[in-house]
Amino acid sequence: MLAGILAFQGDVAEHAAVLRTLHVPFQEVRTLADLAPVTHLIIPGGESTVMGRFLILSGIGKEMTKRVKQGALSIFGTCAGAILLARKVKGKNAPASYALIDMTVERNSYGTQAQSFSANIAVKGIAKPISMAFIRAPKILWTGRGVEVMASHKGNPVIVRQGNIWASTCHPEVNGNVELHALWLRQAGMPAPHLK
Amino acid sequence: MKRSPRNMLGEDLAKMLKGGVIMDVVNAKQAKIAEAAGACAVMALERVPSDIRRDGGVARMSDPALIKEIQNAVSIPVMAKVRIGHSAEARILEALAVDFIDESEVLTPADPFDHIEKSGFRTPFVCGATTLGEALRRIAEGAAMIRTKGEAGTGNVVEAVRHLKMIAREIASLQTMSPAALQKWATAERVSVDLVKRVRTAKRLPVVTFVAGGIATPSDAALVMELGAEGVFVGSGIFKSANPAKTAAAIVQATIHFLDGVKLAEVSSGLGKPMVGLEIAQLAMTMQERGRTM
Numbered sequence: 001m002l003a004g005i006l007a008f009q010g011d012v013a014e015h016a017a018v019l020r021t022l023h024v025p026f027q028e029v030r031t032l033a034d035l036a037p038v039t040h041l042i043i044p045g046g047e048s049t050v051m052g053r054f055l056i057l058s059g060i061g062k063e064m065t066k067r068v069k070q071g072a073l074s075i076f077g078t079c080a081g082a083i084l085l086a087r088k089v090k091g092k093n094a095p096a097s098y099a100l101i102d103m104t105v106e107r108n109s110y111g112t113q114a115q116s117f118s119a120n121i122a123v124k125g126i127a128k129p130i131s132m133a134f135i136r137a138p139k140i141l142w143t144g145r146g147v148e149v150m151a152s153h154k155g156n157p158v159i160v161r162q163g164n165i166w167a168s169t170c171h172p173e174v175n176g177n178v179e180l181h182a183l184w185l186r187q188a189g190m191p192a193p194h195l196k
Numbered sequence: 197m198k199r200s201p202r203n204m205l206g207e208d209l210a211k212m213l214k215g216g217v218i219m220d221v222v223n224a225k226q227a228k229i230a231e232a233a234g235a236c237a238v239m240a241l242e243r244v245p246s247d248i249r250r251d252g253g254v255a256r257m258s259d260p261a262l263i264k265e266i267q268n269a270v271s272i273p274v275m276a277k278v279r280i281g282h283s284a285e286a287r288i289l290e291a292l293a294v295d296f297i298d299e300s301e302v303l304t305p306a307d308p309f310d311h312i313e314k315s316g317f318r319t320p321f322v323c324g325a326t327t328l329g330e331a332l333r334r335i336a337e338g339a340a341m342i343r344t345k346g347e348a349g350t351g352n353v354v355e356a357v358r359h360l361k362m363i364a365r366e367i368a369s370l371q372t373m374s375p376a377a378l379q380k381w382a383t384a385e386r387v388s389v390d391l392v393k394r395v396r397t398a399k400r401l402p403v404v405t406f407v408a409g410g411i412a413t414p415s416d417a418a419l420v421m422e423l424g425a426e427g428v429f430v431g432s433g434i435f436k437s438a439n440p441a442k443t444a445a446a447i448v449q450a451t452i453h454f455l456d457g458v459k460l461a462e463v464s465s466g467l468g469k470p471m472v473g474l475e476i477a478q479l480a481m482t483m484q485e486r487g488r489t490m
Contacts, residue, residue: 008452009215009236030452045212047236047272054234054452079212093231093271107271113295114318116205133208136273136295174208 010046206320281307346409
C-alpha cells in the first residue's frame with residue numbers, strides 16, 4: 001500500500017510532513033502514472049478551482065472516482081479537498097466536484113481571509129480536541145444519511161466520512177497534528193507501525 | 197502580554213497558495229481570465245508594472261471601487277498593493293476585506309524611513325526582499341509571506357533569480373557561523389538573533405517564499421520553481437503578452453510540471469509574442485532599491 005498527495009497546488013509539504021511523522025510511505029501525484037500505485041490519496045488545502053481544473057486536465061478526477069467505486073482507493077480531503085469530494089458545491093465559479101461524499105458544501109462560506117479563524121475541534125475517536133485553522137473555509141451545509149459526522153463546530157459538520165472517503169473543512173496539517181491522518185489511515189486499512 | 201508579531205492565519209493562507217501562480221489584473225475581466233486559467237490568487241492593481249515604468253509619475257493604491265469589482269468577479273483570494281510605509285492605504289484595503297496586502301516597491305514609496313508596522317493588522321501582508329536581512333526585517337514587522345523583488349515590469353527574470361539565490365546562499369552561510377558571528381550578523385542586519393537562529397535551524401525562511409519580478413514566460417516560472425520558489429507572482433508577463441488566456445494557462449502548467457521538459461515544450465508552443473523584455477543595466481529607474489535598506 002502507498003499513500004499519495006495530490007500535488008497540483010496547495011499545502012502539499014505540510015501533509016507530507018505528517019505522513020513522514022507517521023512513517024507512511026507516499027509519493028506526490030501529478031499524473032495518472034503517479035496515481036496508479038496509490039491506495040490512500042490526500043487532496044490538500046489550496047484553491048479548489050486550480051485543483052479542479054487539473055483533475056480534469058490530467059484525467060485523475062475520473063480515474064480516482066472509478067477506483068473509489070471499485071473500493072481500491074481511500075481519500076482524505078482538507079478544505080479544497082472537501083469541496084472537490086462533495087456531491088454539490090455552492091458559491092460562485094465553483095469547480096466541478098466528484099460526488100464521493102453525499103454532502104452539500106458552500107465555498108468561502110465564512111467570508112474572506114478577514115473571517116478565517118482557528119478553533120479547538122473535538123473529533124470522534126480522538127482523545128483531546130485538536131487546534132485547527134479554518135482558512136477561507138467552506139461550510140458543510142447538508143449531509144446525506146450515509147455520511148458520518150466526525151466533528152462539528154457551531155452546529156455545522158466540519159469533519160465527515162462516507163466509508164473510507166473523509167473530508168475536513170479545517171487543517172490539522174498546518175500545525176503538524178497527525179492524529180486525524182492516523183485515524184483515517186487506520187480506518188482505511190493502511191498498515192503502518194507508527195499508527196496508534 | 198506582548199502580542200506575537202506573527203499573523204498565524206495569514207501564514208496559513210500563504211501555505212494554501214503554495215505551488216500556485218498569483219497574477220496581476222487591472223479589471224474584473226482580466227481577473228476572470230486569470231481564475232479560469234488556474235491562478236491561485238489575483239493581485240488587483242490599476243496599472244501593471246511595465247505601464248508604471250513607462251508612464252512614470254506617482255503610483256498609488258488602486259481605487260477601492262476597482263478592487264471591489266474584482267472581488268465580486270472571482271472566488272479565489274484577492275490581493276492588492278499599498279505603497280511602502282503607507283498604513284492608511286493598508287487600512288483601506290483591510291476595510292475592503294482583501295485577503296492579502298502587498299506592501300510593494302512597484303508603487304512609489306510613501307515613507308522614506310519605515311515600512312508599515314504590519315503586526316497591527318489582521319489582514320496578512322506579503323513583502324518583497326532582495327536579501328535575507330531584508331526578508332527578516334519584514335518578517336519581524338509582521339509579514340506573513342515573502343516574495344523576491346526581482347525587477348518588476350521588465351520581463352527579465354535575472355533579478356528574481358539573483359534575489360532567490362542570494363537569500364538561499366545567506367541561509368546556507370548561517371550554518372557555519374560561530375555564535376559571535378551570528379550575533380554580529382544579526383546586529384548588522386538589525387534583526388533579533390532569535391529570528392536568525394530560527395532560520396538557521398529550519399534552513400529556510402519562517403514564512404512561505406514566492407518569486408516575483410520579471411517572470412514573463414512559462415519557462416521562467418519553471419526555472420524559479422526548480423531553484424526553490426514556493427510559487428510565483430506574474431505581473432506584466434500575462435496581460436502584456438499576445439495571448440493572455442493561453443499564456444496564463446501555460447504559466448500555471450509550467451509552475452506545476454516544472455521539471456517535466458516534455459510538458460514545458462508543449463505548453464510553451466505557439467503562445468505568440470511574449471511581453472517585450474528590458475535589459476537591467478539600461479533601466480532609468482530600478483524598483484528593487486526602494487525600501488531595501490529600511
